[in-house]
Amino acid sequence: MSDAEKVAHCSIKMESISVFDMLKIGxxxxxxxxxxxxxxxxxxxxxLKEANIFDDIIKIQVDLxxxxxxxxxxxxxxxxxxxxxxxxxxxxIPVENIPQIIETITEKHxxxxxxxxxIPLNKDTDIIFNREFLPFHANGLTFTAFTSEAEMSSxxxxxxxxxxxxxERENSKKKDEIFYTVFPYPIQKASExxxxxxxxxxxxxxxxLENERSIRSNKEIDHELQRIWRTMLECMYxxxxxxxxxxxxxxxxxxxxxxxxxLKGTLPYDSPQEWLGTIRKTEVKFRQILKWVxxxxxxxxxxxxxxxxxxxxxxxxxxxxxxxxxxxxxVIENHQADFKHIKQFLLVAxxxxxxxxxxxxxxxxxxxxxxxxxxxxxxxxxxxxxxxxGSPEQVMIAAEIAMEHHLGLTCDPIGGLVQxxxxxxxxxxxxxxxxxxxxxxxxxxNNVKVPLDKVVDTMWETAKDMHNKYKETSEGGLxxxxxxxxx
Numbered sequence: 001m002s003d004a005e006k007v008a009h010c011s012i013k014m015e016s017i018s019v020f021d022m023l024k025i026g027x028x029x030x031x032x033x034x035x036x037x038x039x040x041x042x043x044x045x046x047x048l049k050e051a052n053i054f055d056d057i058i059k060i061q062v063d064l065x066x067x068x069x070x071x072x073x074x075x076x077x078x079x080x081x082x083x084x085x086x087x088x089x090x091x092x093i094p095v096e097n098i099p100q101i102i103e104t105i106t107e108k109h110x111x112x113x114x115x116x117x118x119i120p121l122n123k124d125t126d127i128i129f130n131r132e133f134l135p136f137h138a139n140g141l142t143f144t145a146f147t148s149e150a151e152m153s154s155x156x157x158x159x160x161x162x163x164x165x166x167x168e169r170e171n172s173k174k175k176d177e178i179f180y181t182v183f184p185y186p187i188q189k190a191s192e193x194x195x196x197x198x199x200x201x202x203x204x205x206x207x208x209l210e211n212e213r214s215i216r217s218n219k220e221i222d223h224e225l226q227r228i229w230r231t232m233l234e235c236m237y238x239x240x241x242x243x244x245x246x247x248x249x250x251x252x253x254x255x256x257x258x259x260x261x262x263l264k265g266t267l268p269y270d271s272p273q274e275w276l277g278t279i280r281k282t283e284v285k286f287r288q289i290l291k292w293v294x295x296x297x298x299x300x301x302x303x304x305x306x307x308x309x310x311x312x313x314x315x316x317x318x319x320x321x322x323x324x325x326x327x328x329x330x331v332i333e334n335h336q337a338d339f340k341h342i343k344q345f346l347l348v349a350x351x352x353x354x355x356x357x358x359x360x361x362x363x364x365x366x367x368x369x370x371x372x373x374x375x376x377x378x379x380x381x382x383x384x385x386x387x388x389x390g391s392p393e394q395v396m397i398a399a400e401i402a403m404e405h406h407l408g409l410t411c412d413p414i415g416g417l418v419q420x421x422x423x424x425x426x427x428x429x430x431x432x433x434x435x436x437x438x439x440x441x442x443x444x445x446n447n448v449k450v451p452l453d454k455v456v457d458t459m460w461e462t463a464k465d466m467h468n469k470y471k472e473t474s475e476g477g478l479x480x481x482x483x484x485x486x487x
Contacts, residue, residue, distance in 0.1 A: 041084025074416025239299025
């Protein structure tokens, strides 16, 4: 690891991270390779306007580096950049409009820059895929604007989960102020969170809620959490009701549809909410529980793989784990579960994810798939454990168990697509999360040998030791053993 990367990791760790930073709504297939570059393009436009040169630009060039280049085609990084430059918002853009926007740019070689003015842009020559890595982070991209008299470049880094930073990290400095002066209970490590719980006699979700209340009203918190849950539910619904093959060339057949057809029974429904109620009424046998959980997880990531709208949890590639486990609680464990339980689950999950981000990474380009599926499984395990009555200590144990059994997991997507083995890994991560929560509930905290903070540290050490070809570069593992031509 270079000195610059060490500095980057250190400064990243010091951020104040809200639940709504960890759970963001965006377009698939990748939070680091799609949502991050999209947001970087939006931020760059803001810089151009602030410098008063937006109206003078006659040409644009975008350079993608490292992992953004090596797996950028499969992750639709070039398309995400174009959508960001077009002024579209990943949270609100109608998904069905995306193909038309891209087709217009591709065929006419014209970009409707921020939706305000047309400038020439050739997708094949003005977006450049550079194999080399920039020293600060594995996911770098540089925007260059040309006027008749000068050019101006700006470099951003997509560090996982849709987070975007610049090397000077001006935004981080602002967030540090929130971390130290606004949050009543600043949390860097799991041990600090446990200390607050013990001293205040609060659950983890209650402590996290107090921090959120310091920067948002109760109404805003509830509104955003409801919006996140609705997006998760709609995503699962769409995935379970869409058949056919996924785009990209692997010809992967959607499996959630077939599984859902076998499981759902004959009760009628016309909306995601009615669908949820129908599943709750369905008699579920033991083997079907595993099938339902897998179906929920697969459905989300099949939507993600087809450039659908998902919630980063903490990334797009691992977006299926948390909704699948939350649905497990609602349709298997507690048919009376309501928004109060959803809120509790998401608050815990978001905080556990932030601990991993501060102490390690949630970027597969930095840490392999342990940073995505491993972290999402830990988040889901912790959240489920609290809902099932676990103490704060047992919640930490659940997160530790889930991550402990994902350590070293590599990122090796075939064809650079977030499909194989990524989609199935969400199913496996969800099942492991449920198992971890159950194990934690049967564990005496006094007998724990490995605290969560030690696992976070170990994950980061493992990430640093992992060869780059196993970090979202498609240069190792299944990505080189199986090619698109084989499929």
